[in-house]
Amino acid sequence: MIYPIVAYGDPVLRTKATDIAQDYPELDKLIEDMFETMYHAHGVGLAAPQIGKSIRLFVIDSKPFMDEGEEDKGVKKAFINPVILEESGDEWAFDEGCLSIPGVREEVWRQERIRIRYYDQNWVQHEEEYDDVTARVIQHEYDHIEGILFTDHLSALKKRLLKGKLTKISKGDVDADYRMKFAAAGRR
Secondary structure, eight states: OOOOEEOTTOGGGGSOOBOOOTTOTTHHHHHHHHHHHHHHTTOSEEEGGGGTOOBSEEEEEOGGGSOTTOGGGSOEEEEEEEEEEEEEEEEEEEEEOOTTSTTOOEEEEEEEEEEEEEEOTTSOEEEEEEEHHHHHHHHHHHHHHTTOOGGGGSOHHHHHHHHHHHHHHHTTOOOOSSOEEETTTEEO
16 A cells, blocks of 8 residues: 655644554554555665554655666565664765655755664664665654654754745645645645
8 A cells, every 4th residue: 555645844744653553453464564655665775654554654765776786685574662872973064855845855964873772563673874875764763653754954044044945835836746645734
């Protein structure tokens, strides 16, 4: 099932998500649907709050960012109840966008490496390190379950310049090639 993507302005995007219990109903189906929704919207990551669920779950597939012949370096997986334990390395800039904020892309600075603890789909706990673009995708999606958007990382000037565009998005005045849900305008 393809979910509508929750648009900027919905309070669920600003809420710190809660942990998932092992008996969460139909979790495997939810994860499958999240991947389907993410691919349908041409994304590389999707957090549960972006489909209206305030739970600590996100999926990523960083393979599209890998150079030709290096796709095997990309990571496709679900992260359940993740905790970033450490961010390290030099900060580097990358032009980020977000399915919940269509049409807006801005340069965001993030550290190059992370160490994260999470459960996989089989409730096996992992503690792993990621770097480069995979770390960035994880950091972006992790922010979502913390109630943080990529626009929060921008300078005050950039935020002021984007205010009108963000207001329009929150009201449903935006073009996206996937279905969206707007807090101020119902469904579209």
